[in-house]
Amino acid sequence: MTLPVARLTVVNALLIPVSDTGPDWFHGWLTVGADGRITGIGPGDPPAVAGEVLDAGGAMVAPGFVSAHSHLFTSGLRGIAAGSTLYPWVRAMMEVFAHADAEDLYWCTLHGALDFLANGVTSAYNFTQSRVTWLYDPATASNTLGAVHPTDYLTRQFAAAADAGIRVMNAIRLDDEAMPEDETLGVFADMVAASAELVPTDQHLGASVFGAVQWAAGPRTAQLEAVVMDRHGLIDQAHFVETAQGVDVQRAKFAWYADAGALGPRFLFGHFVHPTDEMVATAAAAGAGMVWQPTSNGRLGSGFADVVRLREAGMRVGIGLDDQSCTDISDPFANMRMGLYTTRALHTDAGILMPRDVLRMHTLGSAEVLGVADRVGSLEVGKFADFVLVDHRAPSTGPVWDVPATYVLACGLRNLKRVYVGGRPASVEGRCTSPLAADADGELHARITRAARAAGLDPAL
Structure with a gap:
């Protein structure tokens, strides 16, 4: 040979x-x-x-592990809202990030990416923190505008992942409800281009649509996401039916994606904890995939995603580590075991999911749902x-x-x-080999503490 x-x-x-x-x-x-x-x-x-x-x-x-659903910028908020479900926990974070600037987001993302690498995660789908900070009220199913930041709020996150050395797919939210549609589409196109420009080619797994219909006020958001998927050749991953709070409102919005023509092999449902049988059948028939977050679903009391049911319906499944502020330790080994054990407990069947299954989901399966299995x-x-x-x-x-x-x-x-x-x-x-690792802890602590104090929150230490 x-x-x-x-x-x-x-x-x-x-x-x-x-x-x-x-x-x-x-x-x-x-x-x-x-x-x-x-x-x-x-x-x-x-x-x-x-x-x-x-x-x-x-x-x-x-x-190396592939996290198919991650929010790297949350690395400085582990342990926050420790007894809260999804929406109060998200609000606690967003109140802090409304007071963060672009350089704060750079160091938060860098810290999160280095943390992933130290723990064996070499590729990440990264939901970037939008330059528009929204405060969502589940009682009224509506958003309140918290803050609008310059576009470098996003681009510095791209640069941070690049500087850390992790392979990354950057997910970008449209934020169409905060600005005119022409501006929305123009900014989105600029950010897709910036993602490719700022991340070295071998590290850049692509850009993606940050699906946001779960929090949208109307179906136009789904229509615009379908437009940019086709225009830029992107996948879309949407947080969907993640929590039992307001689940009827969430389920009703599924039709918005279906009617917009967004569902297909390039569409992923993040979480998909509480779908109806009809939703599962429709998603599977369209070829859509799902990304499972066992640890964060447990931490936030969101419910249990029955991946056996989804796989039997024909859906492809990957695994993600989600926010570092709701997995708290970015541990892919624990993430696999959490999913494996709870699935067996749910079905009272120790053979229904095997170690090989969850290992594949957190590596090759995640790469497949992201469309990058030719590389990682x-x-x-x-x-x-x-x-x-x-x-x-x-x-x-x-x-x-x-x-x-x-x-x-x-x-x-x-x-x-x-x-x-x-x-x-x-x-x-x-210990990460990056020369930036020596500064990451101090920068993160100082910056996230300053933003938190501006939001009226003091860290204990």
């Missing part, structure tokens, strides 16, 4: 490729080319060793060499009876030793 010259050769690895072809795991090797993509992978020893050599020492090497989500030749090194022996998890089961059920952040993006180390022993 003749391989391209490797920049990095990984040897002595217990590989879990999460590929739909080949075995679930094997002892072997992986090579990375100069472009940061995988050039070879296989069992045993590599045909040749070149470039830098990473001896995994028998540790597990698996794809599994360890296969031609894809980016984004991987984690997880040592199940440090601390020891005991004998390994089932490799994917040990990885999902018994390993966690304590076993995560290294994170690689494009074959280059992004985190070692929980």
Whole structure:
């Protein structure tokens, strides 16, 4: 076998490729080319060793996690509104961010992105904080305008994800109810272009529509989202029927998307906790997907998303870590287990969802629903060499009876030793390699504290 010259050769690895072809795991090797993509992978020893050599020492090497639903800017508000459901919790956050400026959002997003990388998340779908801060009242199902910021409020978030080194898809909200339609569409187009300009090509997984019909006053928002999906060739991910609060109002808005022609393979429902049978059947028939947030749904008391029901209907499912202020620890291992265990409990069936299923959903499945599975989500030749090194022996998890089961059920952040993006180390022993990491904590604390105090909220520490 003749391989391209490797920049990095990984040897002595217990590989879990999460590929739909080949075995679930094997002892072997992986090579990375100069472009940061995988050039070879296989069992045993590599045909040749070149470039830098990473001896995994028998540790597990698996794809970096893909969070298909994230809000990176919330990294400074963990523990906020600790007993609140969705809408009071969101309002508590938005009252703070109404007093934040573009540089505050840069450091909040940078901190969130570095936190993801430190915890093995190498790709993220990122709902950016809109330059329009809305305060939603579920009692009246209406928005109150909190603040309107310049466009750099958004572009600095793009720059932060780029500077952190994470692969990112930037979701952009239309905010059509805050400005004339021509301006809405023009600003949106400018932000789509800025996302591609500010994020290096290999890091940029694309732009997306931040679906906002759940909070809209009328069907025009759905129509405009469909327009920009087609105009710019984008996917749309909409928060939908996430919470039991006002669920009848939320469900009624499903028809707005259907009537607008938005539903299809490029449409994703984020959460989709409380859909009717008719909604599930319609979404599945259209080819729409769903992104599951097990930890945040539990933290906010939103309810349980029955992914077994959705998958049986034919919907594709990915997994996201959602807001860092409602998962509190950006832990993909805990996120998988939370989803796995609660699903088994709901169905009183320990075999209804397996470790392989949730691992695939949080890697390749998430890449598939986002339309980027040609680049990330599994360890296969031609894809980016984004991987984690997880040592199940440090601390020891005991004998390994089932490799994917040990990885999902018994390993966690304590076993995560290294994170690689494009074959280059992004985190070692929980510490990011980015030179900006040294400043991120201090900047975040100072900036989010100032914004919170302006909103009348003082942190305890």
